[in-house]
Amino acid sequence: MSFYIYFIVMYKKENNYAFIDSQNINLSIRDLGWKIDWRKFRIYLKEHYSVTNAFMFIGYIEKYQNLYDSLEKSGFIIIFKPVTKDSGGRIKGNIDAELVLHTLIRIKYFDKAVIVTSDGDFHCLVEYLIKISKFKKLLVPNYNKTSSLLRKFKGKIATIENLKENLQIIKHKRERPQ
Numbered sequence: 001m002s003f004y005i006y007f008i009v010m011y012k013k014e015n016n017y018a019f020i021d022s023q024n025i026n027l028s029i030r031d032l033g034w035k036i037d038w039r040k041f042r043i044y045l046k047e048h049y050s051v052t053n054a055f056m057f058i059g060y061i062e063k064y065q066n067l068y069d070s071l072e073k074s075g076f077i078i079i080f081k082p083v084t085k086d087s088g089g090r091i092k093g094n095i096d097a098e099l100v101l102h103t104l105i106r107i108k109y110f111d112k113a114v115i116v117t118s119d120g121d122f123h124c125l126v127e128y129l130i131k132i133s134k135f136k137k138l139l140v141p142n143y144n145k146t147s148s149l150l151r152k153f154k155g156k157i158a159t160i161e162n163l164k165e166n167l168q169i170i171k172h173k174r175e176r177p178q
Contacts, residue, residue, distance in 0.1 A: 014050040016136050017110040019103050020076075021095060021117035022058040025160070028118060028141035032161055034168040039074040041160075041167055046075075049114045049136055055102055059083040059093020096121045103129075112136035116160075120147025130156070 029036045045051035056071060060080035068078055079102055083093040096119070103113060103125060113129050115122060118140040129135035130153070138153055140146045141160045150157070160167065 014111045014136075015052050015109075016050045016112045016114055017103075017106060018045050018049070018051045018054040018114040018116055018139075019099050020054060020056045021099060021119055021122070022056045023093065023095070024117045024119050025141050028145060029160065031145070032142055032164070034164050036160070036167055037169045038071055038076065042075040044163070044167060045114065050111075051114055053077060053106075053110070055079055055099075055106075057081065057095035057099045057102075059091065059095065061091065061093075100125050107132075107134060110134070114139060116140075118142065118146040118150065120149035123147070123149035123152075126150065126153055126156075 025036065042054055045054055054076050055078075056076040057079045058068070058071075058081065060068075061083060068080075072078055079095075079098055081093045081095045081098055083091050086092050099117075099122070103115075107113075111134075113134055114136045115126055115129070116139040126135060126138055135156065138150060138157045139160055140150065140157055143151075143157065143159045143161070146157070
């Protein structure tokens with residue numbers, strides 16, 4: 001192999017995809033006392049994990065259309081799940097099957113997957129991606145509240161909780177006219 005071809009092979013930029021359990025991340029980060037700036041998070045995924053496509057799985061509620069538009073403008077590809085209400089009237093939009101299905105549908109198009117959740121329901125997906133050498137990283141919001149099923153991937157986990165300084169929404173105070 002010539003040096004030039006070796007150089008290209010060794011320094012080829014990865015084409016990684018992220019698959020994000022939005023509700024899990026949003027609620028877990030809020031439990032930590034801050035709100036995530038999704039635009040900053042999208043940039044973080046690109047810069048740290050070479051994520052070219054970031055799929056966000058979210059329940060669709062019409063009144064949040066501005067949020068969805070903002071997420072798309074920030075570079076996320078939104079995959080909607082119709083929502084239902086449980087017997088107590090709480091909205092349910094379980095996206096687990098969609099996240100797994102869309103990961104597997106797209107598997108031949110990416111080098112590695114970044115899975116963003118702390119939900120143990122995804123342990124079999126992570127296990128499979130590792131087995132076929134298509135796994136990059138598991139990003140969890142709060143390691144202490146991560147499912148024990150995912151904690152077994154100890155060396156393959158990164159946490160979002162210690163990125164607060166870089167990823168939180170910062171509200172600027174408006175100056176009052178004198």
